[in-house]
Amino acid sequence: MKARVQVMLKTGVLDPQGEAIRHALGALGFDGVEGVRQGKVIELDLAETDAASAEAQVTEMCEKLLANTVIESYKIDLS
Amino acid sequence: MKAAVIVFPGSNCDRDMAVALRAAGADVEMVWHKDDGLPRGIDLVAVPGGFSFGDYLRCGAIAAQSPVCRAVIDHVHKGGYALGVCNGFQVLTETGLLPGALMRNAGIRFVCKTVPLEVATTDSDFTRGYAKGASLRIPVAHHDGNYFVDQPTLERLRAEDRIAFTYGDNPNGSTGDIAGVLSENRRVLGMMPHPERAVDAGHGGTDGRGLFDGLVGALVSA
Numbered sequence: 001m002k003a004r005v006q007v008m009l010k011t012g013v014l015d016p017q018g019e020a021i022r023h024a025l026g027a028l029g030f031d032g033v034e035g036v037r038q039g040k041v042i043e044l045d046l047a048e049t050d051a052a053s054a055e056a057q058v059t060e061m062c063e064k065l066l067a068n069t070v071i072e073s074y075k076i077d078l079s
Numbered sequence: 080m081k082a083a084v085i086v087f088p089g090s091n092c093d094r095d096m097a098v099a100l101r102a103a104g105a106d107v108e109m110v111w112h113k114d115d116g117l118p119r120g121i122d123l124v125a126v127p128g129g130f131s132f133g134d135y136l137r138c139g140a141i142a143a144q145s146p147v148c149r150a151v152i153d154h155v156h157k158g159g160y161a162l163g164v165c166n167g168f169q170v171l172t173e174t175g176l177l178p179g180a181l182m183r184n185a186g187i188r189f190v191c192k193t194v195p196l197e198v199a200t201t202d203s204d205f206t207r208g209y210a211k212g213a214s215l216r217i218p219v220a221h222h223d224g225n226y227f228v229d230q231p232t233l234e235r236l237r238a239e240d241r242i243a244f245t246y247g248d249n250p251n252g253s254t255g256d257i258a259g260v261l262s263e264n265r266r267v268l269g270m271m272p273h274p275e276r277a278v279d280a281g282h283g284g285t286d287g288r289g290l291f292d293g294l295v296g297a298l299v300s301a
Contacts, residue, residue: 009182013182014252016182016183016184016185016187016225020187065136065140066136068137068140068173070172070178070179070180070227070228071182071227
């Protein structure tokens with residue numbers, strides 16, 4: 001299976017990089033961008049074929065390493 | 080007093096840390112990250128600054144999973160001392176030994192300058208060598224030094240007097256101007272500024288000496 005993990009800063013945690021992107025977009029003339037949040041996407045190629053088991057494994061990976069849950073939230077998509 | 084300085088691929092303040100500890104009277108051993116144990120009889124583990132594992136994923140995240148970090152966690156759980164500076168602070172938060180996380184500087188830019196710090200508590204072996212409220216000048220050099228804790232944690236840190244140092248002029252957006260924070264048992268300190276870069280007058284200042292002299296003095300007499 002393939003897993004796609006999206007890691008984002010939690011709501012309420014200031015994202016300085018997102019803010020810098022928003023300013024740069026404004027400088028390029030893109031008005032009306034009221035907020036930008038930057039995150040990361042991690043794609044995993046898994047040997048596991050059972051979706052429930054894959055989801056459990058990737059959740060554990062997120063909790064232990066892929067996300068820092070003090071400041072980040074994560075979302076897992078399996079395919 | 081015996082100290083171990085951990086060396087990761089990408090550490091670059093490990094030798095400075097060893098020099099500062101030796102100048103204060105410590106016996107220092109360098110420990111490579113693949114070692115799965117610490118040398119016998121270690122009182123203090125120092126996790127130095129740098130860019131361990133290229134800051135991949137998040138600063139300190141990969142280092143925190145290395146074999147030697149499991150030994151550092153055991154050492155701390157047994158009551159041992161640990162000092163994390165800059166990337167070392169990031170590693171200690173990633174291991175969960177210290178609360179919070181270090182994020183990208185609020186101003187986006189890498190900040191490299193000497194900054195004013197205030198000694199916020201003297202109730203620790205790391206800060207006993209200073210006067211409370213003393214103003215120090217210590218260099219910072221980081222891109223991800225924006226210390227984040229949520230409001231309840233901030234209140235708890237304040238109530239438990241665990242904020243070791245605060246910035247006089249916050250250079251990175253840190254919550255509560257926090258530059259250094261102590262563990263619950265006050266034996267683990269993480270800080271973004273580099274006291275080991277301020278121990279020789281030839282390098283522009285010696286305000287970092289108080290930390291190493293106070294700490295080594297406390298552990299020698301213990």
